[in-house]
Amino acid sequence: MDYEIYDLGDVTLQSGVTLPDAFLAYKTYGTLNEKKDNVIVYPTAFGDQHVQNEWLIGHGMALDPHKYFIIVPNLLGNGLSSSPSNTPPPFDRAHFPQVTIYDNVTLQHRLVTEKFGIQRIALVVGWSMGGIQAFQWGASYPDMVERIAPFAGLAKTWPHTNVVLDGMKAALLAAVHFDSSKLHQLTSADMRAVGRVYAGWGVSQAFYREGLYREMGFESLADFMTGVWEDSFMKMDPHNVLAMLWTGQHADISATPSYNGDFDKALRSIQALACIMPGSTDLFCSADDNEYEAKLMPNAVLHPIESIWGHFAGRGINSADNQFIDDNLKRLLALSTNG
Incomplete structure (x- = not known):
């Protein structure tokens, strides 16, 4: 097992259902510094596990474990964190409760604060459904998150998505x-x-x-x-x-107690320096949707990945796309924040 488990106990989800003995599977890379301010959170996407994120982590890269403490929490439902496949009855398989992006990020916040005592996050980054978690971190914890970088990910599941x-x-x-x-x-x-x-x-x-x-x-x-x-x-x-x-179809950073469905307000509340990187030819997380979102965010820039790899421009397969993402992350991490 190349990952760790954080036991969350009985968790009441956004739906009101209590999931007993919930847990997050996560992996860390690098070392947390004394000031606890070298933290990057990098959530996984739909169907992915932490290993699928490792292409973006490495010495000399933006996500350099010699410099940063990188936490990769696994999405609930992905088979490693609490999921239909690893939860005992009565919540096994088709009986698993409905989990939101808000639930995921709230539980990741517990991991970051309770387990590691972290109060500032330098960057939350993610691809696809990992990207929507980056947006959610920015909206849920605007005073804690200094930067976000969603790539090929939206702040909500738009109708076509x-x-x-x-x-x-x-x-x-x-x-x-x-x-x-x-x-x-x-x-x-x-x-x-x-x-x-x-x-x-x-x-x-x-x-x-x-x-x-x-x-x-x-x-x-x-x-x-x-x-x-x-x-x-x-x-x-x-x-x-x-x-x-289900998590993906109901994803919306404003579907929370704080914003009550006011999507524009949720976007405007994100204080983090944001670099949003849609795939220029992404067919279902479209650059147009990201453009709408970026315009409402106070500190966001939109840098499309000019690529014919579509959604998979963010998948870590095509070297030119990988380089573009890494370069933008380096630039973003070099920007100073008032934190």
């Missing part, structure tokens, strides 16, 4: 003929169709047209469809995926 996630969910529910009483029958093999649905959204039209999957070692489009989309989704537990899809 919701439709994309709904298509993935429908592909899974079709396996049990949309009968919610049969959800326990779902298996990882049923995830194959979900991967196929996501294949049309993860990368851009130009990516397919130019056959960039060959750069990833796939001879043909058929090999790519099987080797990336089917295989990666079939490694996921279907109940975990349904839980994370």
Whole structure:
């Protein structure tokens, strides 16, 4: 096991449901300094675990463990933190309670403050659903978070993004003929169709047209469809995926007691220096949506990743995109804050 567990005890979620013996799985990189001000929080995205974040951490990079103490908390529902697949009855599998982005960030805040005694965070960074957690940190704890850098991630699930996630969910529910009483029958093999649905959204039209999957070692489009989309989704537990899809579909930084659904107010409240990096060809976390969000934030700049890798411009696969993200993070971390 290359990660640690933080036991949260019985947690009352935003829904009002109490999840007994909840826990966060997390991994740290680097050393917390004496002043406890060299902290970077880097939450995981939908379906990812901490290892999928490690491409952005390294000596000489912006997220340098020789310089910073980097905490990677795993998303609830991802199979490592409390999830349908690892929670005993009565909250196992299809009975797992609904978890929000707000729940995730509130529990991450407990980890950061209770476990490590941290009061200032230099940066919260994340890709995709990790990006929305970065926005949520900024909105929930404006006095604590100095900088945020969401890439290919939105501050809420806009209607079109919701439709994309709904298509993935429908592909899974079709396996049990949309009968919610049969959800326990779902298996990882049923995830194959979900991967196929996501294949049309993860990368851009130009990516397919130019056959960039060959750069990833796939001879043909058929090999790519099987080797990336089917295989990666079939490694996921279907109940975990349904839980994370629910979290994703209901994501909104203003769906909290503080903002009561006032999205613009939530954006305006983010005091952190923000570098927002949408993928220029991202088909479902669109640069347009990020542009709306950035305009309302007092200290935000928008730096699109000019790339035909779509949503996967933030996935750590294409070296030019990786370099762009790392360079922007270095610039952001070099900016002084009044903290």
